[in-house]
Amino acid sequence: MDRYARHVTLPWFGAEGAKKLQKSSVLVIGCGGTGCACSSFLVRAGLGTILLIDRDVVSLTDLHRQTLYEEADLDRLSMKVNSAMGALSRVNHETEIEAIPAEFGPENAGALVERVDLVVDCSDNFETRMLINDACLRYSTPWVHGACTGTSGIVIPFPRGGKACYRCVVGHIPGGATPPGAAPGILGPVAGVTGALEAAEAIKMLVAPREVRPRIIYFDSLSYTYETIEVRRKENCPACVGGRYDFLSGGLSRRAFMDPESGTAHIPLSGPLDLEAIRKRLTPTYTIEDLGRALLIVTREAEVILLADGAAIVRGVGDPEQAGCLLDTLLED
Numbered sequence: 001m002d003r004y005a006r007h008v009t010l011p012w013f014g015a016e017g018a019k020k021l022q023k024s025s026v027l028v029i030g031c032g033g034t035g036c037a038c039s040s041f042l043v044r045a046g047l048g049t050i051l052l053i054d055r056d057v058v059s060l061t062d063l064h065r066q067t068l069y070e071e072a073d074l075d076r077l078s079m080k081v082n083s084a085m086g087a088l089s090r091v092n093h094e095t096e097i098e099a100i101p102a103e104f105g106p107e108n109a110g111a112l113v114e115r116v117d118l119v120v121d122c123s124d125n126f127e128t129r130m131l132i133n134d135a136c137l138r139y140s141t142p143w144v145h146g147a148c149t150g151t152s153g154i155v156i157p158f159p160r161g162g163k164a165c166y167r168c169v170v171g172h173i174p175g176g177a178t179p180p181g182a183a184p185g186i187l188g189p190v191a192g193v194t195g196a197l198e199a200a201e202a203i204k205m206l207v208a209p210r211e212v213r214p215r216i217i218y219f220d221s222l223s224y225t226y227e228t229i230e231v232r233r234k235e236n237c238p239a240c241v242g243g244r245y246d247f248l249s250g251g252l253s254r255r256a257f258m259d260p261e262s263g264t265a266h267i268p269l270s271g272p273l274d275l276e277a278i279r280k281r282l283t284p285t286y287t288i289e290d291l292g293r294a295l296l297i298v299t300r301e302a303e304v305i306l307l308a309d310g311a312a313i314v315r316g317v318g319d320p321e322q323a324g325c326l327l328d329t330l331l332e333d
């Protein structure tokens with residue numbers, strides 16, 4: 001019996017749908033609560049290729065909603081993309097999975113979006129969503145937006161050539177940048193529902209794009225609300241009307257910060273790292289694990305992950321300054 005039989009039986013899906021999914025590729029941006037649920041359903045559905053991008057590590061407070069991670073992922077400093085890839089590869093060996101331990105930013109957005117048939121937004125901030133919107137407009141790539149907080153979630157499918165874009169809906173970033181480390185409450189299952197709805201829209205868009213209606217899907221678990229609202233194009237939208245991609249052409253401004261949830265310091269570095277050279281130089285002194293585009297270095301007092309795109313995550317230090325001192329020691333030639 002074919003493993004996708006229960007999908008194939010759906011009249012709009014059929015055997016053709018399964019074949020289409022096997023030939024399709026999706027970029028999932030963010031491997032938090034929505035990213036875990038969404039990527040799990042996409043891989044279970046028999047997607048051909050999935051690219052996962054995230055620059056965070058697994059922490060204890062993630063486990064109530066991020067269903068691809070487990071307690072063992074906390075023993076060592078673990079990049080979410082690596083743990084997610086491990087879990088997903090046990091679900092379906094037929095899907096090609098690529099883990100990208102990096103930030104989705106203006107530097108890599110175009111190249112990544114260009115590689116796939118569809119993008120799913122499982123990020124947690126407005127800047128990233130605006131960037132996804134710009135990149136997907138620029139490369140005519142359909143995408144699905146998803147966000148949740150508290151007991152409510154929102155999902156919006158943006159099909160290729162759709163009537164409106166994310167910037168038509170949001171306009172401008174409310175209240176400026178999202179402060180790093182800010183952690184509002186979220187009911188675990190709500191993240192799962194949001195991610196599952198995103199996967200449903202993604203599958204429909206890849207298999208039967210005619211079934212997709214560009215609407216805002218809103219639900220709230222506490223007030224028993226589920227409603228959809230039509231999205232409308234803003235006639236003065238700078239992105240989809242004006243063709244101006246402000247977020248794609250902007251640079252990335254990153255600051256060092258301490259994430260209290262995972263007890264890690266996140267330090268931007270001045271440029272990309274030559275991980276192979278660093279590994280060779282430090283191997284006699286430290287325990288080093290190759291994470292693919294990232295290195296885990298275990299010193300006596302701390303664990304350090306160096307990301308090839310030029311960032312570091314340090315656990316075991318009190319503040320970003322101490323982390324900076326440790327990095328100076330590790331990175332000096």
Ligand SMILES: [Zn+2]
Binds near residue numbers: 165233234
């Ligand atoms: Zn627009």
